Amino acid sequence: xxxxxxxxxxxxxxxxxxxxxxxxxxxxxxxxxxxxxxxxxxxxxxxxxxxxxxxxxxxxxxxxxxxxxxxxxxxxxxxxxxxxxxxxxxxxxxxxxxxxxxxxxxxxxxxxxxxxxxxxxxxxxxxxxxxxxxxxxxxxxxxxxxxxxxxxxxxxxxxxxxxxxxxxxxxxxxxxxxxxxxxxxxxxxxxxxxxxxxxxxxxxxxxxxxxxxxxxxxxxxxxxxxxxxxxxxxxxxxxxxxxxxxxxxxxxxxxxxxxxxxxxxxxxxxxxxxxxxxxxxxxxxxxxxxxxxxxxxxxxxxxxxxxxxxxxxxxxxxxxxxxxxxxxxxxxxxxxxxxxxxxxxxxxxxxxxxxxxxxxxxxxxxxxxxxxxxxxxxxxxxxxxxxxxxxxxxxxxxxxxxxxxxxxxxxxxxxxxxxxxxxxxxxxxxxxxxxxx
Numbered sequence: 001x002x003x004x005x006x007x008x009x010x011x012x013x014x015x016x017x018x019x020x021x022x023x024x025x026x027x028x029x030x031x032x033x034x035x036x037x038x039x040x041x042x043x044x045x046x047x048x049x050x051x052x053x054x055x056x057x058x059x060x061x062x063x064x065x066x067x068x069x070x071x072x073x074x075x076x077x078x079x080x081x082x083x084x085x086x087x088x089x090x091x092x093x094x095x096x097x098x099x100x101x102x103x104x105x106x107x108x109x110x111x112x113x114x115x116x117x118x119x120x121x122x123x124x125x126x127x128x129x130x131x132x133x134x135x136x137x138x139x140x141x142x143x144x145x146x147x148x149x150x151x152x153x154x155x156x157x158x159x160x161x162x163x164x165x166x167x168x169x170x171x172x173x174x175x176x177x178x179x180x181x182x183x184x185x186x187x188x189x190x191x192x193x194x195x196x197x198x199x200x201x202x203x204x205x206x207x208x209x210x211x212x213x214x215x216x217x218x219x220x221x222x223x224x225x226x227x228x229x230x231x232x233x234x235x236x237x238x239x240x241x242x243x244x245x246x247x248x249x250x251x252x253x254x255x256x257x258x259x260x261x262x263x264x265x266x267x268x269x270x271x272x273x274x275x276x277x278x279x280x281x282x283x284x285x286x287x288x289x290x291x292x293x294x295x296x297x298x299x300x301x302x303x304x305x306x307x308x309x310x311x312x313x314x315x316x317x318x319x320x321x322x323x324x325x326x327x328x329x330x331x332x333x334x335x336x337x338x339x340x341x342x343x344x345x346x347x348x349x350x351x352x353x354x355x356x357x358x359x360x361x362x363x364x365x366x367x368x369x370x371x372x373x374x375x376x377x378x379x380x381x382x383x384x385x386x387x388x389x390x391x392x393x394x395x396x397x398x399x400x401x402x403x404x405x406x407x408x409x410x411x412x413x414x415x416x417x418x419x420x421x422x423x424x425x426x427x428x429x430x431x432x433x434x435x436x437x
Contacts, residue, residue, distance in 0.1 A: 004088065009033055009079035011089035015056060016075065019049040033076040042151050043324035044364040046072065050329060051372060056089035057082070061329050070326060118233070118240050120291040120426065122280040124176030125400040126168035127387060128273075130161035137270045142262040148270060153363025157273035157388030159255040165198040166210045168276040169251055173211055176247075176278045180286050184211060188243030189218045191235060193228030195391030195416070196254040196272070207249055218243065226359050226416030227298070228392035233281070233424055234296040240283045248279045250393035257318040265319035271362050273388025277396035291406060291426045297342055298422040304330060308417045331361055334421035335413040336372040342411050342423040350375050354407055359394045359414035360384030391416075 013033065020040065041049060047061075050072075054061045067081040082088065133156045134148040141147070149155055160168075177183065190213060192204040199206055204219040213219075224231040232248045239246055258269030281293070307327040313319035339356055343349060350356075350373045360366055363385035370377040381402040382394070390397055395412045403410075406428040415421040 005080055005083040008083045008088050009076060011056065012053065012075055012079045012082070015052050015089060016049060019045055019052065022048075033074070033079070035075050037072040037074070037078075043328055044151070044153075044362065044368065046325045047328045047332060048368055048371075050325075051332070051368065053089060057087045058090070059087065061333055063087075065326070065329065072325075117283055118237050118293040119282050119285050120279055120293055121282050121286045121289075122176040122179035122182070123396060123400045123403075124172035124174070124179075124278040125393075125397050126172040126175075126276045127397070128158040128160045128163055128168070128275065130159050130163070131156050132159055137260060140260045140262075141266055141270060149363075152271055153365075153367075153385055154271065154388055155363070155385050157270070158275055158390075160198075160253055160274045165251055165253050165274070165276060166206065169207055169249060169278070170210055172276045172278040173247065173249065176280050179289070180280060182245065182280060182286075185214050186245050187211075187213050187217050187247050189220070189236075189239050189246040190249065191220050191222055191232040191239075191246060192249045192251065193222045193224065193232050193392045194251050194253075195225040195228065196252050196257055198251065198253040198256060203251070207251070213247075224392070224416055224420055224422075225418065226361070226389075226391050226394065227414045227418075227420045227422045228416070229277070229279075229395055230296060230412060230414055230422035230424055231298060231420075233279075233293060234298055234422070236281050237293075237296060240281065244283060246281045248281060250275075250277045250391070250396060252276070252391045252393050254389075254391065258320065259313075259317055265313060265321065268320040268322055271389045273390055275387060275390045275393045275397055277390075277393040277400065279396055291428055294409075294425045294427050295342060295345060296422065296424045297338060297345075298420070299334070299338060300418055300420045302418060304419050305417070307419065310417075328361065328365065330419055331415040331421075332365060332368050332372060334415040334419065335359070335369055335423075338415075338421050338423035339373060339411045339413045342413075342425050346409075346425060348409060353379070353409055353411055355379050355381045355402065355410045357381045357395050357399045357402075357410060357412045359416070360398075361389055361415075 050061050050064050054064045067085045138145055138147045190208055192207050197203045204221040208219040222232045229250050236246045253274050254272035255274050260266050260270045307323045309321040311319055358369055358380050360382040366380040366382040367377045370380045381398045383398050383401050395414050409427045412424040
């Protein structure tokens with residue numbers, strides 16, 4: 001076993017030094033077998049390292065984590081555990097991510113495909129006017145300049161300040177309707193989702209009232225945290241036949257609850273921004289710009305919900321507690337898994353997609369997801385670096401920011417607390433016409 005252990009250790013060190021060259025701060029040259037991972041890698045760099053190691057071993061990230069009981073100590077201990085489990089990095093370039101995720105995805109299989117006749121005919125976004133820079137956040141956290149951007153890839157975040165989030169909803173919805181010529185009286189149903197709502201009770205009713213929707217228009221609330229918008233779209237597939245037109249609204253006000261201050265909870269709070277997004281879904285296209293929501297899938301694994309907890313803090317406020325490395329790793333795996341499963345359902349490869357519109361728990365996750373999917377980073381659409389984590393609004397905000405015309409299918413994907421995840425496949429009318437020839 002000695003020769004095997006030494007060979008494994010050498011490959012582990014090689015991969016570790018590659019990650020340190022990209023994300024480290026000059027520690028790469030001094031790294032040896034006694035190096036302690038917690039001393040040299042932050043959570044996102046650790047996720048990158050585990051992903052590279054899993055690819056090189058031809059297994060899933062969860063398999064690597066299981067070898068050490070999710071406790072990464074030293075390089076030597078990891079190499080010893082890998083060798084004992086019969087796993088060895090091959091030293092070759094990473095395999096195509098899809099083969100690994102499909103074969104050993106650490107998530108439970110999602111439900112079978114459902115026929116869909118839902119069309120996305122309009123989107124609207126309203127972000128707060130107040131911007132808090134990363135430098136300002138660093139000061140509030142008691143961290144040195146550049147800390148937040150280096151560790152979380154966030155340059156700034158949007159916060160409501162004195163603005164009323166419900167006013168923002170009205171603006172976003174009006175923009176959404178103006179794209180299609182629809183009127184408030186045409187809305188048959190309203191589905192509202194939020195991770196951090198501006199009010200705790202009666203959110204959908206409050207939005208319904210603010211928009212002055214018809215009394216006959218049903219108002220529903222959907223949970224799911226960061227996957228809430230996808231859950232709302234999944235539900236709309238069943239509602240559209242009865243309601244004709246459904247308005248989906250995501251409204252986030254995390255800054256009203258989470259306090260940015262020195263300490264772990266304050267650092268977690270600094271990741272989140274505020275915002276509103278709206279989408280109009282119909283049973284058929286209204287013009288050439290209409291996008292068909294071909295399929296939506298949802299998944300969940302409640303056995304790992306403890307990786308993200310929302311608790312009452314010592315001062316009585318709300319605090320977020322994260323097992324950062326495990327949460328980031330599972331979120332990226334879940335989004336990659338669901339995106340690839342959706343592509344498989346419709347005989348697509350990741351390279352066939354115009355974009356993957358992804359939820360970003362922080363600003364460094366999109367690049368890691370791109371590597372897992374084997375596509376260029378610019379084809380992952382996310383605004384987290386400039387808005388902060390927008391929870392349920394993150395995917396539709398990214399879509400509205402980057403979308404102009406769709407020349408190929410796109411997949412939306414998100415992972416959220418619980419653990420939950422999901423994906424949606426969107427195709428334009430021109431794509432469907434081309435495919436039918």
